Amino acid sequence: MAYSDKVLDHYENPRNVGSLDKNDPQVGTGMVGAPACGDVMKLMIKVNDDGIIEDAKFKTYGCGSAIASSSLVTEWLKGRTIEEAYAIKNSEIAEELALPPVKIHCSVLAEDAIKAAVADIKAKQAAKDNA
Amino acid sequence: MLQNHFQLFSLPKQFDIDVKALESNYRKIQSASHPDRFVNASASEKLQSMQLATSANEAYQVLKKPARRAQYLLELNGVNAIADTNTAMPVEFLMQQMEWRERMEDAKAARDIATLETLNAELHKDARSIQTELAHLFDRQNDLSKATAETRKLIFIDKVCADILHAIEQIE
Numbered sequence: 001m002a003y004s005d006k007v008l009d010h011y012e013n014p015r016n017v018g019s020l021d022k023n024d025p026q027v028g029t030g031m032v033g034a035p036a037c038g039d040v041m042k043l044m045i046k047v048n049d050d051g052i053i054e055d056a057k058f059k060t061y062g063c064g065s066a067i068a069s070s071s072l073v074t075e076w077l078k079g080r081t082i083e084e085a086y087a088i089k090n091s092e093i094a095e096e097l098a099l100p101p102v103k104i105h106c107s108v109l110a111e112d113a114i115k116a117a118v119a120d121i122k123a124k125q126a127a128k129d130n131a
Numbered sequence: 132m133l134q135n136h137f138q139l140f141s142l143p144k145q146f147d148i149d150v151k152a153l154e155s156n157y158r159k160i161q162s163a164s165h166p167d168r169f170v171n172a173s174a175s176e177k178l179q180s181m182q183l184a185t186s187a188n189e190a191y192q193v194l195k196k197p198a199r200r201a202q203y204l205l206e207l208n209g210v211n212a213i214a215d216t217n218t219a220m221p222v223e224f225l226m227q228q229m230e231w232r233e234r235m236e237d238a239k240a241a242r243d244i245a246t247l248e249t250l251n252a253e254l255h256k257d258a259r260s261i262q263t264e265l266a267h268l269f270d271r272q273n274d275l276s277k278a279t280a281e282t283r284k285l286i287f288i289d290k291v292c293a294d295i296l297h298a299i300e301q302i303e
Contacts, residue, residue, distance in 0.1 A: 031225040032218040035283040038290030040228045061232040105215035112218040 003064050004098035010068035015075050018057045020044040028121025030113040039066045043113040047121050053077045065103040069093050069110035086118045136190035146269035160187040197262050198289045201282040212282045231291050239298045251295045254288050261285045
């Protein structure tokens with residue numbers, strides 16, 4: 001299958017691969033998986049006191065489109081608020097990377113990883129506020 | 132009415148099936164619908180026998196593999212176990228997946244077939260315990276929600292196993 005240039009670029013030079021300290025109260029982790037193709041995606045975001053994402057890292061096992069989708073969102077997330085991050089739609093990711101219909105689910109995975117990471121940081125903040 | 136895959140092989144609609152019965156019934160249908168038997172038959176009989184052979188082939192492929200069989204049982208109950216919109220999995224299971232994938236990548240880079248085989252054996256053990264659980268969930272408890280979660284795990288494990296075998300082939 002032919003990948004778009006943008007997918008190839010992210011696949012060959014993935015941005016922000018790695019992890020952050022998951023025990024850091026400012027770090028939220030989102031993990032999601034798609035059984036159909038066996039993809040696993042881990043996305044970590046570091047959020048400052050103003051609710052702005054300062055850093056984002058990912059680790060993905062999957063096809064080129066899944067890696068490109070997660071690499072792209074780590075670039076998009078930096079500098080955004082967690083509310084803005086939560087509003088990112090898989091269709092924006094798919095459009096930016098020109099994903100073919102059979103690879104749309106890779107962008108769904110990336111969107112769900114963001115939502116899971118935001119939910120995790122919110123849960124951590126709520127736990128801190130209640131402490 | 133169209134027969135489902137289980138009916139085609141006269142098997143009860145359940146997860147824990149008699150694999151020997153599946154195989155012998157499959158062979159019976161294959162031989163009964165073999166083109167050699169229909170050389171002098173009418174066009175419609177030829178077509179019918181060909182369709183039967185095709186359905187039997189497809190049904191056999193689905194039923195013989197536990198993960199596909201579980202997925203099919205869920206399908207018959209209106210559940211799509213691998214829907215694109217369902218990406219939530221237990222975090223511990225996903226962490227385990229990452230760890231397996233990392234070990235596989237490392238062993239692959241080191242061309243270490245022994246480690247790949249060990250990993251493959253570990254995964255098969257996990258797959259077998261999920262299959263035992265699935266027989267319980269489908270056939271005794273009829274708990275489709277838990278069965279869906281276990282089926283999704285089994286599909287994941289099968290995928291890693293396939294990738295391990297592929298890696299071993301590439302090294303050899």
